[in-house]
Amino acid sequence: MANYKEWTRYYPAVDIYSCYSEEEDTVFLDSSLENRYGNYSIIGIHPYLKVEDRNGELFVNGVVQEGSFADYISKYLKVHGEENPTTLPLLSGAIGYLAYDFGLRPNEVSSRHLKDVDIPEGLFIFYEHFIIEDQRNRKIYLTAAHPLYNGEDSLGALEKDLEERLYHRAANLSPAKLKKSGDFKLYSDFEKEQYYEAINKVINYIVEGDIYIANMTRQIIMESPVQPYEVFLRLHKNNPAPFSGYLNFGDFKIVCSSPERFLKLGDGIAETRPIKGTRKRGETPEEDDALRTELLHSSKDRSELLMIVDLERNDLNKVCEPGSVEVTQLFDVEAYATVFHLVSTIVGKLKEGMTSMDLLMAMFPGGSITGAPKRRAMEIIDEVEHSRRGLYTGSIGYLSFDNSCDFNIVIRTAVYKDGMYHLGVGGGITCESELEFEFEETEQKAKALLEAMKSLK
Template identity: 55%
Template structure:
């Protein structure tokens, strides 16, 4: 059992986490998991502060707080740490102790033993997990915000008092507001001049269509049933990453967004897709397959929603991924516990509709969160079925490694819970360029022109935020 001096205190008056993040947005190591779209999925927003343990897997190198660790692998270190630092969470908040971070698609590819002949379009570590002493957790539905500290990096009461004082001073001096009627903190970026952007795709249009056609032939030949095909955009924009983030969350709210600054690179995320959630050993995954743009009028909007709802192609695509996810969960869940709890639900977002399903199960007693991640990562909705062969074909046909795109961002806790997204609608900023992956599921019925246009539709929200 892991001992700490945890204090949890509700912040009064209520201030949203997005406003509080303005205080800490440039603080070293601070991370923000942002549920800007408030629904049953996006209930909580989480800020991690005061990092005390940072694990980085970068190629063959594994470092702990910047120092090389040669005695253990990243995975072995994580298993041992979670086992020796178990910390029960007796309150309703999703996290009071644990880590925030990401796993890239290429981390999963390497774990599955899928070789690659592709080059990096941008280079960042394959996985980073940072354990935090302090959390600021907003219950977006109940409109209540809580301050949490575990007393690891300092005296717990002093850490709580310090956070309260910083927040109150920022309210006092008008940097953040406690009134919904007053000017919101996320407004300033909306008044700025537009930035010019230059977009450089790593596929020409006809090249992308030819790659999709080759993927369809693999399906017809029986290699796979479905696979996800991606193109990547490199975007030149002088807009600062934080400004992009605030614009994106305002104009394209999402349940699984976030912002992370790792010094030489930043992650700006507005993902609509949950990959894995686990609480009290109950697991669920929520794959997306099927997309339509939003209509310009109410009539067109409803027509496009209905078109997706009635699409046999999109339903069969999603059904294949549901079967794959069920198989993945069955590898680590109690026999008989894995069930499809939702099928073919249409969800609306600012620029698109998505078709989604939900699969649930109960993690077996001898398994933990690392076993769950190993069994299911990377997600079936962004690989294909069968997963290994689909990933081989992805590597053959795509022009460059996916890197962070279609990996996962989220948190895991010391009481064995987790919540991770699928990294889509996400920009990676490094060396004054933004990198954005966009793709879609390919089946035997796929239309080449439609698949190409769908990738552009998925890029729309981020490209607008970059301007």
């Protein structure tokens, strides 16, 4: 079993990760919003195994291998399986992502679009060390993976390294120098009228009976002098979310402030929490309450979420024990810094012998960001959208050797590569959709990210 210990000192995880943020293949899963879902934050450092899917080919530590990405990871998890006797989310395992594009092949959907950003479709890294923050109890835990070194020695070396880095960081803190506001350029792959036309095409498909609902998105590219880790720090402060993260993969970085859980597995129980329905936050408490109430009672948003709940129940039933799948929460309004969301929760008991990777493959991509039926919705998405989604509406999270996992839906997220930020925004389309409202919803969803990318005056 992996070794672990509670550290005698406490620093917020964001301060600890700032000591490692410039190092390639370090990652930070940040639960910065203190609610029932935001508690543990996880830092992964000292990678020892990097598994990638590049255009359908499997790469292990940079070397091409026979077999599939999903099969390799599923077998690796089984071979190295171990118990986690603690309340910590994991002691050893991997952190990474699946891009939306990864889900095209298993769903037998081809894309007419070229890649805008050349990154792997799937990427998971197994780490020697995790640094875990328990925010509620203000505690830090250190873990060391069992297969590598003597655990006690490894934890001791980590503790010494941490103390040195934090000391030097405190001694060398200086304010960042930023260019003035306005030093950025913005590009969208849809003009407003084009987006209206695409929504009308989706509505026609719904009327004709091809689908019940589809998620329609547009891509935004932002050129900004603000560096990605600074963008992340601004989001961490001004737009906290329970499924945020910063992932430094060298030639590209991921900045994430997602409010949506895609999938969690713990003690054999799988949980998914689709979001459908958004309202902006009000300028006053009274306006805030009115907008919350409007969302809660919106027939369009409730029917939209209900259709996705049905889809997610069907997906869970593929890998869960018969009769175990149930909806535990149907319509709940959750508040975030700039928006309200309507959310449901569905749970089920995973079948014996299934791994967390098997569950992920059965559910991916999430129904809340495709539509129903899933495959036909994905075909229509590729037809009407102007770009590949790439990472957007994929999933970021961890896979633990005790067969647990936790993954988000990649929304409110930007990929930074070659000096450009790439992000997507979208929403669910039904036959009740109003064109202007749907476009305005994408503007509200982009607001926090774009503000964080704009430099200070």
